[in-house]
Amino acid sequence: MSFIKYRVREVAADFGMTPKEVSEVAGKYFDKPKSNSQVLTDEQLNVIFDHITQNRQIDSLEQVFAAAKKPEPKPAKESPKAAAPVKSSPAVKAAAPAPKSEIKPEAKPEPKPDPSPEPGNTGLTNPGSDDWRTILVSAKYPLAEEMEMERETVGWPVDARIAQPLKDFLAAAKADGYTLQVISGYRTFARSAVLLENEVQAQMKYNGYSREKAEQVAATRVAPPGTSEHNTGLAVDILSGDYYNHHSQIEESFEYDAEAAWMKAHCAEYGFILRYPKDKQDVTGIIFEPWHFRYVGVEIATYIMQNGLTLEEYLGVA
DSSP, X not given: OOOOOOBHHHHHHHTTOOHHHHHHHHHTTSOOOSSTTXXXXXXXXXXXXXXXXXXXXXXXXXXXXXXXXXXXOOOOOOOSSSOOOOOOOTTSOTTSXXXXXXXXXXXXXXXXXXXXXXXXXXXXXXXXXTSTTTOOOSSSSOOSSOOOOOEEESSSEEEGGGHHHHHHHHHHHHHTTOOXXXXXXXXXXXXXXXXXHHHHHHHHXXXXXXXXXXXXXHHHHSOOTTSOGGGGTOEEEEEETTHHHHOSSOOGGGGGSHHHHHHHHHGGGXXXXXXXXXXOHHHHSXXXXXXXXXXXXXXXXXXXXXXXXXXXXXXXXX
């Protein structure tokens, strides 16, 4: 493992953009990078990540609004003469009555075999680190330093090894009539630090807490750097596609949405677990998060979800 230095070209690859587009975003807030190999500071990365995320959410909303405003097609006027034959498939003659179209649901992708676990020679001492899929990262078992990994973007950068299972998970939801969006994935230590500080400030401002109290509360809602599963690239936050049409922030009540119920019921089929279940905060140290899913592989995920366990309980360190 080594500390990751993000360059313009790496950010572009993570978000499916061109280096020029990333440079244009950077130029909106500070001096435009001089080359694609320029290393970006933590402050620059945070600004760029926020800009891209917010704009993608806006694009998503605009698509929803555009679909809602799309006029209904007007029914064809009937001719006073004999009605024109309804068009059917090329195999059916025009004179023949058109068969009723049969709407078939999209085929649900079959879960694919888990990628083979790598040897436990990473040098990590965290529980479960003998298998890359089960490494436990928490306040009690923090990462000593940034993890290095090959990343792939599925709405957000993730460890490339979970990209295909995640795509299959999202596609299966769509096939069943649910549109989902990944709103968070891999995070650097710096990004985790910014999110934590934002939560501390919010607790002080809206709840009137002291700095010490705000830090204690914030740590149960946003994991500090090195203690967040997002630092591994194996965890994602997923919401319904139109969630931000109705909410300004993520709320626990999401558990009652049909999309959340579907994900909880089917996540294990694609190797994911609901990482922070209800009534398990004393075990995980994190509040109930019906949007947070962690990849552990199909076999382990099935066992955990069927038995109502947390990763800590599965690894025997609860």
